[in-house]
Amino acid sequence: MAGRWAAALIAVCVISLSGCRDNVMACKPSPPPVQVDVTSLQPRTAMLRTCRNDQCHDFFALSRLGERLSMASHSDLPATLRLDVAVAGRIVQSYEIRDLTLREPSGKNCDPGESVILAPSPDGKLTVVTRYDTKR
Numbered sequence: 001m002a003g004r005w006a007a008a009l010i011a012v013c014v015i016s017l018s019g020c021r022d023n024v025m026a027c028k029p030s031p032p033p034v035q036v037d038v039t040s041l042q043p044r045t046a047m048l049r050t051c052r053n054d055q056c057h058d059f060f061a062l063s064r065l066g067e068r069l070s071m072a073s074h075s076d077l078p079a080t081l082r083l084d085v086a087v088a089g090r091i092v093q094s095y096e097i098r099d100l101t102l103r104e105p106s107g108k109n110c111d112p113g114e115s116v117i118l119a120p121s122p123d124g125k126l127t128v129v130t131r132y133d134t135k136r
């Protein structure tokens with residue numbers, strides 16, 4: 001008798017799970033929410049350091065990067081973000097954006113939340129050059 005109940009329970013579970021398989025949505029991976037376009041930074045021998053609310057990471061070589069640098073995730077925000085550029089061991093330029101806030105992912109229908117691409121500008125700011133938000 002217990003064997004029949006177990007078999008029936010397994011059959012119900014298998015049937016329920018097989019019906020759900022077709023309803024699961026495959027979400028595409030989304031890019032990091034805060035990226036910095038570093039193509040304008042010179043010289044390529046420079047070292048970079050990222051900081052979030054004055055907590056800074058170690059310096060790393062600009063030459064190791066492609067076109068963009070991932071700088072923050074939604075859980076890091078709101079925040080003031082800074083990018084320091086050093087040449088020959090000395091910081092020669094800093095770029096900053098204050099109180100950056102983005103809409104977080106809703107958790108529904110593959111919503112990645114809001115994301116931005118920033119670029120260093122001559123006035124020492126990290127300027128939003130592109131803003132993506134699938135909900136707007």
